Amino acid sequence: RKNGLQVAIDGPASAGKSTVAKLVAKQFHYVYCDTGAMYRAITLKAIRTGVSFDDLAGIAKIVKSSKMTFEPSDDGQKVFIDGKEITEAIRQEDVTNSVSAVAAIGEVRKQLSAQQQEIAKDGGIVMDGRDIGTSVLPDAEVKIFLIASVEERAQRRYKENIQKGINTPLDELQMEIEARDYKDSHRKISPLTKAADAVEIDTTSLSIDQVVEKIANVINKTLK
Ligand code: CDP
Numbered sequence: 001r002k003n004g005l006q007v008a009i010d011g012p013a014s015a016g017k018s019t020v021a022k023l024v025a026k027q028f029h030y031v032y033c034d035t036g037a038m039y040r041a042i043t044l045k046a047i048r049t050g051v052s053f054d055d056l057a058g059i060a061k062i063v064k065s066s067k068m069t070f071e072p073s074d075d076g077q078k079v080f081i082d083g084k085e086i087t088e089a090i091r092q093e094d095v096t097n098s099v100s101a102v103a104a105i106g107e108v109r110k111q112l113s114a115q116q117q118e119i120a121k122d123g124g125i126v127m128d129g130r131d132i133g134t135s136v137l138p139d140a141e142v143k144i145f146l147i148a149s150v151e152e153r154a155q156r157r158y159k160e161n162i163q164k165g166i167n168t169p170l171d172e173l174q175m176e177i178e179a180r181d182y183k184d185s186h187r188k189i190s191p192l193t194k195a196a197d198a199v200e201i202d203t204t205s206l207s208i209d210q211v212v213e214k215i216a217n218v219i220n221k222t223l224k
């Protein structure tokens with residue numbers, strides 16, 4: 001491809017996808033694309049405009065009429081919808097807890113997948129999500145599936161929250177993560193699942209740098 005490889009990184013919530021994807025992209029001078037941010041942006045807009053998640057026509061209208069844009073920043077990317085910055089707002093708890101319902105809607109997946117394919121078509125991209133290796137970029141040269149125990153993932157989110165001054169109990173976070181993983185793995189359209197040709201990395205007892213190194217090794221082997 002013109003700009004390099006397509007690197008697909010999938011896995012359950014808080015496995016470390018976005019953290020390592022950003023660092024891998026930096027190392028190879030690739031573009032980083034967080035597809036979860038796109039599903040979150042649609043969810044936020046539905047909440048803000050009072051469109052119910054079971055109003056399929058209403059949600060479809062939001063996807064078709066919204067202009068989503070991304071800008072690289074020091075710590076990843078800034079996200080905008082209709083010109084308004086929503087980088088922080090899409091991480092709010094209410095969005096996190098509703099996003100899987102919106103992501104299960106066929107029309108939403110169809111539109112966002114098409115946008116993601118357009119962004120990735122020339123390669124030189126690290127894209128993270130749930131269905132990148134299986135559905136969005138089935139021909140990606142590198143496919144990684146990141147996992148970690150649910151206890152470890154809840155701990156990671158807990159520490160992240162504490163830094164932001166949010167104090168949600170650990171067991172509540174673990175339940176939230178389990179509920180979201182269940183919905184993401186059991187939806188009808190492009191559920192979360194490991195692609196047959198993906199390299200699985202269990203990050204439970206690995207540092208961020210160790211995970212980045214493992215992925216960089218896979219990329220370098222592919223480039224040779
Ligand atoms: O919280 P975390 O960073 O793990 O999630 P995210 O990557 O921001 O994704 C938020 C939600 O968007 C997921 O729980 C899925 O419901 C949905 N999603 C999806 O369905 N397909 C993708 N390719 C990416 C995200």
Ligand code: CDP
Binds near residue numbers: 013207211
């Ligand atoms: O994108 P995803 O939801 O898969 O996870 P994330 O938001 O990138 O990572 C969740 C947290 O785990 C972050 O605070 C990371 O610093 C931490 N972490 C990690 O990503 N990888 C490790 N090997 C260890 C910790």
